[in-house]
Amino acid sequence: MDDEKRYSDIKRKCFDRVFSRLNDRQKQAVYAVNGPLLVLAGAGSGKTTVLVDRVYNVLNFGLLSESDRADVPFAAAAEKLEAALQNGDAAVKDALRSLAVRPASPDEVLCITFTNKAADEFKSRLGNMLGERADGIWAGTFHSICVRILRRSIHKIGFSNSFTIYDADDTRKTIKQVLKDLHIDEKYLPDKLCAAAVSRYKEQQILPEEAKLSAREGRDEQIAEVYAEYQARLKAASALDFDDLILNTLTLFEESPETLEYYAKQFRYIFVDEFQDTNPSQNALVLALGKVWRNVCVVGDDDQSIYSFRGAVVENILSFDTAYPDARTVKLEQNYRSTGVILDAANAVISHNKGRKGKTLWTGGERGGKIEVRCLYTQTEEADFIRSQIEELHSGGEKYKDIAVLYRANALSRPIETALVKARIPYRVFGGIKYYERKEIKDIIAYLSLICNRADDLRLRRVINVPRRAIGDTTIEKIADIAANENTSMFSVIATAARRPELARSCTKLESFYTVIEELADFSASHTVAETIANAIEATGYADMLKEEMDSDREQNLRDFVSAGALYDEGAEEPNLEGFLAEISLVSDTDSYDSQEDAVSLMTVHSAKGLEFGSVFIPGFEQGIFPSQMSLDEGGVEEERRLAYVAVTRAKRRLYISYTQSRMLYGMFRPSSVSEFLDEIPPELKNFAQKTYYRRNEFADTPSERPVRHHDFYDDSHRAVEDFVKIKQPEPKPAPKAVFAPGDRVEHAIFGKGTVEEYEQMGGDALVTVSFDNGQTKKLMLSFAKLKKIQI
DNA sequence: TATCGTAGTGTTTTT
DNA sequence: CACTACGATA
Numbered sequence: 001m002d003d004e005k006r007y008s009d010i011k012r013k014c015f016d017r018v019f020s021r022l023n024d025r026q027k028q029a030v031y032a033v034n035g036p037l038l039v040l041a042g043a044g045s046g047k048t049t050v051l052v053d054r055v056y057n058v059l060n061f062g063l064l065s066e067s068d069r070a071d072v073p074f075a076a077a078a079e080k081l082e083a084a085l086q087n088g089d090a091a092v093k094d095a096l097r098s099l100a101v102r103p104a105s106p107d108e109v110l111c112i113t114f115t116n117k118a119a120d121e122f123k124s125r126l127g128n129m130l131g132e133r134a135d136g137i138w139a140g141t142f143h144s145i146c147v148r149i150l151r152r153s154i155h156k157i158g159f160s161n162s163f164t165i166y167d168a169d170d171t172r173k174t175i176k177q178v179l180k181d182l183h184i185d186e187k188y189l190p191d192k193l194c195a196a197a198v199s200r201y202k203e204q205q206i207l208p209e210e211a212k213l214s215a216r217e218g219r220d221e222q223i224a225e226v227y228a229e230y231q232a233r234l235k236a237a238s239a240l241d242f243d244d245l246i247l248n249t250l251t252l253f254e255e256s257p258e259t260l261e262y263y264a265k266q267f268r269y270i271f272v273d274e275f276q277d278t279n280p281s282q283n284a285l286v287l288a289l290g291k292v293w294r295n296v297c298v299v300g301d302d303d304q305s306i307y308s309f310r311g312a313v314v315e316n317i318l319s320f321d322t323a324y325p326d327a328r329t330v331k332l333e334q335n336y337r338s339t340g341v342i343l344d345a346a347n348a349v350i351s352h353n354k355g356r357k358g359k360t361l362w363t364g365g366e367r368g369g370k371i372e373v374r375c376l377y378t379q380t381e382e383a384d385f386i387r388s389q390i391e392e393l394h395s396g397g398e399k400y401k402d403i404a405v406l407y408r409a410n411a412l413s414r415p416i417e418t419a420l421v422k423a424r425i426p427y428r429v430f431g432g433i434k435y436y437e438r439k440e441i442k443d444i445i446a447y448l449s450l451i452c453n454r455a456d457d458l459r460l461r462r463v464i465n466v467p468r469r470a471i472g473d474t475t476i477e478k479i480a481d482i483a484a485n486e487n488t489s490m491f492s493v494i495a496t497a498a499r500r501p502e503l504a505r506s507c508t509k510l511e512s513f514y515t516v517i518e519e520l521a522d523f524s525a526s527h528t529v530a531e532t533i534a535n536a537i538e539a540t541g542y543a544d545m546l547k548e549e550m551d552s553d554r555e556q557n558l559r560d561f562v563s564a565g566a567l568y569d570e571g572a573e574e575p576n577l578e579g580f581l582a583e584i585s586l587v588s589d590t591d592s593y594d595s596q597e598d599a600v601s602l603m604t605v606h607s608a609k610g611l612e613f614g615s616v617f618i619p620g621f622e623q624g625i626f627p628s629q630m631s632l633d634e635g636g637v638e639e640e641r642r643l644a645y646v647a648v649t650r651a652k653r654r655l656y657i658s659y660t661q662s663r664m665l666y667g668m669f670r671p672s673s674v675s676e677f678l679d680e681i682p683p684e685l686k687n688f689a690q691k692t693y694y695r696r697n698e699f700a701d702t703p704s705e706r707p708v709r710h711h712d713f714y715d716d717s718h719r720a721v722e723d724f725v726k727i728k729q730p731e732p733k734p735a736p737k738a739v740f741a742p743g744d745r746v747e748h749a750i751f752g753k754g755t756v757e758e759y760e761q762m763g764g765d766a767l768v769t770v771s772f773d774n775g776q777t778k779k780l781m782l783s784f785a786k787l788k789k790i791q792i
Numbered sequence: 793t794a795t796c797g798t799a800g801t802g803t804t805t806t807t
Numbered sequence: 808c809a810c811t812a813c814g815a816t817a
Contacts, residue, residue: 472793588806
């Protein structure tokens with residue numbers, strides 16, 4: 001008995017040594033490896049560190065955290081550890097490892113994060129501690145994990161394993177079609193509302209039949225009908241929308257218990273981050289996967305639940321101990337991010353919410369300066385205020401990349417962009433139009449999806465006549481009718497067009513489309529993803545079409561798309577076209593957030609979740625904006641308050657809140673009033689100045705000085721880029737990561753070695769033309785292509 | 793069948 | 808204001 005006690009004490013010491021960077025609460029969470037655990041982690045409480053360390057613990061020390069599991073006699077084990085303690089950290093780790101009963105192997109660990117970026121970051125932090133072993137763990141979003149499972153097994157419930165993923169736009173279009181075919185007036189039942197309702201059902205794991213049964217009022221019945229028909233069409237096309245990825249995984253588990261068994265056995269340890277933003281279906285998935293081992297650790301903060309509009313429910317957190325009565329709870333309340341003033345403000349605001357689990361952040365750090373509050377006349381002045389403060393911060397030594405402007409809605413970014421462009425401050429906007437949502441990219445994606453899945457009528461419709469093949473609406477509808485009658489896909493109708501008298505007139509055109517697709521498919525079977533994309537752009541005639549239209553921006557976009565494919569080929573374990581398509585359909589805005597790039601970040605508060613910045617600006621702190629009008633009308637102010645809480649707690653040192661007296665909305669000026677949330681911050685924390693002491697920018701708005709958005713592979717229209725460059729001329733942009741001159745020898749990860757032919761500045765980026773030794777000449781965006789200079 | 797023009801419509805937030 | 812969708816015309 002004494003030996004056991006001695007061993008357990010010394011083991012504790014060893015653990016404390018290994019995890020010395022943690023505070024007591026954090027240690028609790030890291031050590032409690034077995035059984036269900038709920039971590040209530042406040043903003044900035046170091047929960048990612050806890051998560052990483054916990055996984056590290058599981059992979060190295062295994063069940064050792066249970067004192068009665070050691071294989072070795074207690075006395076011997078204790079001695080071993082004691083000796084190790086004398087010999088430094090590495091020795092302690094080795095000793096603990098040698099005593100581990102059965103540490104988890106990487107593929108037994110499942111980590112579900114909110115974004116793919118978070119998953120990557122998580123893996124790389126783990127990689128620093130574990131090396132390559134970290135690559136083996138399952139880390140990703142709910143959606144990407146489900147895709148991984150479904151790609152392997154969805155055939156068991158009647159879908160093709162090469163299913164297509166529909167994005168919000170595809171979904172909307174399909175719903176529209178359904179409404180039309182069911183003769184439901186869009187005025188009576190708007191497609192948007194319908195799509196939202198369907199999504200709501202799926203988030204709650206309600207299938208069409210059940211929706212029909214529960215429908216009370218007439219409109220609900222029709223929605224249920226649309227839902228059923230929509231699902232039928234998805235199935236016919238072997239397509240899944242975002243919600244289906246979760247829902248069909250659940251269905252798969254229900255209909256094929258052995259599949260669930262397989263995964264539930266595999267995942268000995270499950271971690272879910274941002275648990276407050278999960279919906280009931282996702283919760284069900286976690287519980288299902290955790291049923292064998294019950295080592296489920298969820299991390300969340302009820303105060304940061306900001307996605308209920310997407311079906312997320314805080315109840316998942318609150319009912320975690322109902323699902324697991326033996327669950328332990330650890331609260332992390334010590335904040336390592338923000339100053340005392342900022343935390344006090346955040347606590348003050350959130351305390352106005354009812355029904356919280358109750359949690360108060362505190363810090364041992366410094367108090368910090370007061371929150372700067374400003375009231376401006378117009379949004380232009382507000383933008384100017386932000387601009388002037390950023391300049392001041394920057395000359396005071398703050399890096400641009402440590403500054404963020406966080407707004408309630410994307411529309412608020414415009415005036416700020418304009419001001420920053422004028423002042424030549426580098427910035428980056430997240431959100432708005434995504435790269436993969438651009439027309440030309442979506443068109444090529446449509447061709448690629450058809451290669452994998454011919455049954456996808458929606459994508460077929462998109463490109464059957466792009467570029468022009470003289471196949472018009474009448475022909476397309478004729479094909480659709482035949483397909484509907486014969487219960488088959490439009491593509492198979494086209495394949496047999498020659499035998500159909502009603503299609504005789506367009507037969508040759510259809511045949512040529514058919515051949516295009518089949519040849520693309522043949523090509524893809526024996527080539528890389530990048531080559532397949534390049535081939536698709538050429539062989540479909542898309543490249544010629546753009547050349548004819550002299551649309552060089554789109555041409556460049558497509559070239560970058562090829563590069564994206566090349567990057568995927570290089571990075572993926574088993575690169576294939578389906579994998580590539582799945583990956584790009586699940587990317588989020590902040591996935592492209594690059595903390596290296598020295599630029600001010602502009603994004604919505606939602607996108608800023610999980611990020612932190614030295615200085616934060618929150619413009620538009622007005623009734624009707626933040627909180628939003630919608631929330632005021634429908635009693636959703638508490639969620640807005642949580643959103644405000646999230647916004648405030650992004651700031652480490654400095655916080656600026658501003659509002660205007662008159663704001664442009666719908667192209668009209670409307671008087672505005674200050675947000676009710678501002679009053680909830682105690683006056684002694686605020687430094688309020690009504691008058692504007694900075695100098696107004698002398699130049700008024702001129703149409704040519706439109707803001708330019710920087711996207712990963714893309715600069716807006718050609719014209720805008722020129723304007724941007726012109727404005728920037730006198731004082732060149734943030735230093736590019738590398739500068740090349742014609743004649744330089746460079747190396748590219750995929751294309752190999754080559755010589756720089758041309759180097760052209762484009763905004764904050766540059767276009768480099770390289771003639772590679774393998775004979776190819778490529779135009780590459782500097783920020784995207786990882787070019788290395790080689791010495792001669 | 794394709795293109796151009798206009799009228800109507802709509803703004804939270806997003807995997 | 809900005810975007811989309813649809814209809815009229817060539």
